[in-house]
Amino acid sequence: MITGNDSFGAISGLSQGPNFKPMIKSLAIGAGSALVTAVVILVFQGVGFRLSPVGMSYADLAATLLSAAAVLLTIIGIFIAALAIWGFAAFRSVAKSAAKGHVSAQIRNGDLRTHIESLVKSYLGDELASGDLRLEFERRLDEVILQSAARRAVPEGTTENDVPVGDL
Template identity: 35%
Template structure:
């Protein structure tokens, strides 16, 4: 066996070992990323639940929702206001027993005692 054959065998063995090591590191990286993602999701869920249970953050969310709903109602024409108006008119103009009984409400029939 000559020196060039020995060098070729050693380079082949080295590249094979490096390739196997690279595949192993890639598998570990993918597994580690999935574990990191899972742990991050769980931690953020726990943190958000804790914040929502505390009074200050919950009150801030409530105020934000109230501001948004109030601004939508203040507009002359908005989808939310139109939907609310339609639902109120339906409730006022139809018989309550028909609304709850599952029959289709007739908007032309006014409520009578």
């Protein structure tokens, strides 16, 4: 049983929280690079930004721009899907290790240990009282004793010198 003192924050691995520093650093570098690239493009193109079709109609320009936007959106969607799969796998491994740590700590010296012990004692007591467990023990012991005796039996006509040392 989980008591009021236990929480997901107290489970090993989750108490410190995930490390976002590398991700924030990567995002900052990416945003900075995008900003620098935009400034460089505007400087080399001139401050005024005009989009004018060269040798094509406005309908062709609109179709080209929409196609480019669709391709860009598809690439971004694939990237987000890859991040989602990676994030799920990372979350799953963290949750799995946290659960293992929590359960092993509870089994070592927690409420779960006493609960399992009481269940086992109760089950074995009920089985011994009904006689089913005793009959199963007797059947298995008879089987082991009889098989062992048959295996250890020395065939007729053999002497002690013919039998290996450990079999007598």
